Amino acid sequence: MANPKIDQTLASMKLYLGLTALAWLTLAGVSGVIAALLRPGLMMIHPWLADLVVGMIVAAVIAGGVLAGVTAVAAYATGKLPLALLKVAGKTVYRMLPYCLQWGRILGISKERVGQSLVDLMNTISAHYITKVKPSEVMLLTPHCLQLDTCPIKVTRDAFMCKQCGRCCVGGLVGLAKRWGTSLYIATGGTFARLLVKQHRPKVIIAIACERDLVLGMRDVFPILVFGVLNARPYGPCFNTQVDLAKVEHVLAHLLGTGKDNHDSSRIGFTDTQTYSV
Numbered sequence: 230m231a232n233p234k235i236d237q238t239l240a241s242m243k244l245y246l247g248l249t250a251l252a253w254l255t256l257a258g259v260s261g262v263i264a265a266l267l268r269p270g271l272m273m274i275h276p277w278l279a280d281l282v283v284g285m286i287v288a289a290v291i292a293g294g295v296l297a298g299v300t301a302v303a304a305y306a307t308g309k310l311p312l313a314l315l316k317v318a319g320k321t322v323y324r325m326l327p328y329c330l331q332w333g334r335i336l337g338i339s340k341e342r343v344g345q346s347l348v349d350l351m352n353t354i355s356a357h358y359i360t361k362v363k364p365s366e367v368m369l370l371t372p373h374c375l376q377l378d379t380c381p382i383k384v385t386r387d388a389f390m391c392k393q394c395g396r397c398c399v400g401g402l403v404g405l406a407k408r409w410g411t412s413l414y415i416a417t418g419g420t421f422a423r424l425l426v427k428q429h430r431p432k433v434i435i436a437i438a439c440e441r442d443l444v445l446g447m448r449d450v451f452p453i454l455v456f457g458v459l460n461a462r463p464y465g466p467c468f469n470t471q472v473d474l475a476k477v478e479h480v481l482a483h484l485l486g487t488g489k490d491n492h493d494s495s496r497i498g499f500t501d502t503q504t505y506s507v
């Protein structure tokens with residue numbers, strides 16, 4: 230099961246950790262074959278050269294194993310993670326993505342599930358590093374497709390212009406942002422979202438998006454910590470998407486304290502994801 234403190238509907242981080250281990254074993258196997266093939270030729274040039282090249286290959290394989298091990302330690306840590314460990318683990322997770330996707334393809338696992346598992350892994354590692362922050366340090370960030378397509382209000386200019394009419398999830402997010410005192414931005418696309426992050430430099434982002442946008446966005450802004458919450462796409466991708474607002478509030482409660490996390494939906498203007506129809 231995925232991290233219950235963030236978004237437990239994601240695929241579990243165990244999948245990504247397993248694919249990372251498979252990718253490392255593949256790397257070790259291929260490296261061993263290359264070393265065995267190169268060694269006789271290098272011995273003819275000079276025995277030391279053969280030892281040097283084989284030694285470098287072995288060192289690279291061991292380093293890869295150590296990085297994968299650090300990632301697993303960060304994922305299952307019980308105490309607070311040091312920053313150095315967070316950075317090493319995060320960079321390893323993102324660097325392994327192409328290899329994990331490749332293994333996912335071989336095993337018939339969709340890239341969406343691999344992406345979800347990566348998001349769960351980074352959610353978990355981030356939660357181990359950071360526990361409490363101030364509301365002013367938190368940015369709620371969501372794509373424009375969450376807004377009802379027929380709504381004329383320019384929420385991308387200022388999300389708080391939303392009238393909270395209850396016809397889409399933007400109203401609920403505005404209610405959450407007001408209630409918890411965080412900022413809220415609605416981005417027209419990935420480039421604009423990255424620009425917003427660069428401008429405002431939040432300590433923590435709670436991002437709502439599809440698997441692909443979450444993975445790319447989280448990777449691009451790292452080491453700024455992003456807690457990813459998956460959107461729902463009942464009308465297909467990028468159109469009138471929705472989010473379970475209780476999940477978003479759950480993350481807010483985790484980061485800002487549990488005092489306001491009573492899920493009294495009526496007070497913030499939403500019920501749940503299923504109530505929005507267009």
Ligand code: SF4
Nearest residue numbers: 380391392394397400
């Ligand atoms: S809640 Fe209503 S006013 Fe706000 S963005 Fe959605 S449709 Fe527009």
